[in-house]
Amino acid sequence: VKPRTIFSGIQPTGIPHLGNYLGALSNWVKIQNENPQDRVIFSVVGWHALTLPQNPKELVASRRDMLAVLLAIGIDPKRSILFHQDANAMHTELAWILSCITPTGKLRRMTSWKARLAESRNANDESEVDESMLNAGLLTYPVLQAADILLYRATHVPVGEDQRQHLELSRDIADTFNRTFKGSSRMFPLPTALITPSKRILSLKDPSAKMSKSAADPASRILLTDSAAQIAAKVRAAVTDSITTGVTYDPSARPGTSNLLTILAACVDEDVHDVAARCAGMNHGELKAEVASAVEALVTGPRAEFERIRGDVGYLDQVAQEGAAAAYELSAQTMVQKRPLRSM
Numbered sequence: 001v002k003p004r005t006i007f008s009g010i011q012p013t014g015i016p017h018l019g020n021y022l023g024a025l026s027n028w029v030k031i032q033n034e035n036p037q038d039r040v041i042f043s044v045v046g047w048h049a050l051t052l053p054q055n056p057k058e059l060v061a062s063r064r065d066m067l068a069v070l071l072a073i074g075i076d077p078k079r080s081i082l083f084h085q086d087a088n089a090m091h092t093e094l095a096w097i098l099s100c101i102t103p104t105g106k107l108r109r110m111t112s113w114k115a116r117l118a119e120s121r122n123a124n125d126e127s128e129v130d131e132s133m134l135n136a137g138l139l140t141y142p143v144l145q146a147a148d149i150l151l152y153r154a155t156h157v158p159v160g161e162d163q164r165q166h167l168e169l170s171r172d173i174a175d176t177f178n179r180t181f182k183g184s185s186r187m188f189p190l191p192t193a194l195i196t197p198s199k200r201i202l203s204l205k206d207p208s209a210k211m212s213k214s215a216a217d218p219a220s221r222i223l224l225t226d227s228a229a230q231i232a233a234k235v236r237a238a239v240t241d242s243i244t245t246g247v248t249y250d251p252s253a254r255p256g257t258s259n260l261l262t263i264l265a266a267c268v269d270e271d272v273h274d275v276a277a278r279c280a281g282m283n284h285g286e287l288k289a290e291v292a293s294a295v296e297a298l299v300t301g302p303r304a305e306f307e308r309i310r311g312d313v314g315y316l317d318q319v320a321q322e323g324a325a326a327a328y329e330l331s332a333q334t335m336v337q338k339r340p341l342r343s344m
C-alpha cells in the first residue's frame with residue numbers, strides 16, 4: 001500500500017462533545033494507528049475560529065484545551081504531527097493565492113454559506129437576503145480549508161458527510177492550480193475523502209437535531225470532561241418515547257431510543273442491530289443505565305488524561321512547539337515550490 005499523507009483539523013471551540021468524539025475524533029486515533037507508513041497530520045485550526053466573534057482570552061484557553069483533548073484521547077505526537085494551524089502563517093498565504101483562482105460563484109454554492117444566508121434573511125421579507133452583516137471569512141473559509149490540506153500535499157482527508165462538499169472544492173481548487181501553473185511547480189495531489197462511517201449522534205433533548213455545542217440546553221450534550229454523575233443525569237433525562245414494551249432500533253419512529261442505542265453501540269464498538277437485539281427486553285430505565293455506564297467507561301480514561309495534561313503547561317507548550325516546527329518544515333517545502341507566485 002502506498003503511504004498516505006492524511007490531514008484533518010478541528011476548531012478550538014471548547015471541550016468536544018460525544019458527537020464530536022464518536023463522529024470524528026475517535027476515528028483520528030484509529031487512522032493514526034492504522035499504518036505506520038502514513039504521514040498523519042492533525043491540526044487545531046484557530047484561523048477558522050475567527051469567522052465567529054471570539055473573546056481573545058477564551059480563544060487562547062480553547063486552543064490549549066483542544067490540544068490537551070487530542071493528546072488525552074490518544075493522538076501521539078511521536079506518530080502524528082499535531083500543531084496549531086494559527087501558528088503557521090503559510091496557511092493564510094496559500095489561502096490568499098488559492099482565493100485568487102477560485103470563482104466567488106463556487107463559494108456561494110457551498111451549503112455552509114447558504115445556511116448563513118438563510119439565517120440572515122430579512123425577518124420582514126423572507127425573499128430579501130442581507131449579506132451586509134456576514135464577514136467575508138464566512139464565504140471564503142472553504143478556501144482556507146483547501147489551503148490547510150494542500151499545504152501538506154495531503155492525499156487523504158478524514159471528513160464527515162457534512163464536509164464532503166468542501167473537500168470537493170479543495171480537489172477542484174487543486175486541479176485548477178495544477179492546470180493554471182503547469183510546469184512552474186510540482187502539482188498538488190488531489191485529496192481523497194476518507195468518509196467516516198457515519199455515526200451521527202443526536203441531541204439528548206431533541207432527537208430531531210444532532211448533538212451540538214451550540215444548542216441552548218447543556219443537558220442536550222455530553223462533554224468529554226463530564227463526570228460520571230453528570231453523564232448519568234444527562235442520560236437519565238434524555239428524551240425517549242412512550243413505548244414501554246421493550247427496546248427497538250427504529251430511527252424514524254423512535255429517534256430518542258434509537259439514538260441511545262447508537263451511542264451504546266458506538267461506545268462498545270459493536271453493530272447497532274446486535275446491540276438492539278441484546279437490549280430488546282429492557283425498559284427505558286434499564287437501557288439508560290446501560291448507556292450511561294458505557295459512556296462513562298469510554299470517557300473515564302481520556303477525562304483523567306485531560307486533567308493531567310492540561311495541568312502540565314510545559315508539556316503542552318513543548319508539543320505545540322515541536323508540532324509547529326514539523327508543520328513549518330513540511331509547508332515550507334510546498335511554498336518554496338510556489339515561489340514564482342510570491343513577490344519575494
Ligand code: ADP
Pocket residue numbers: 010011013019020021022023024159160161162199200201202210211212213214
Ligand atoms: P458542532 O456541530 O457541535 O458545532 P463541529 O461542527 O465543530 O461541531 O464538528 C466537529 C466535528 O465533529 C466534525 O467532523 C463533525 O462532523 C463532527 N460532529 C459534530 N457533531 C456531531 C454529531 N452530533 N454526531 C457526529 N459527529 C458530529
Ligand code: NA
Pocket residue numbers: none
Ligand atoms: Na457546527
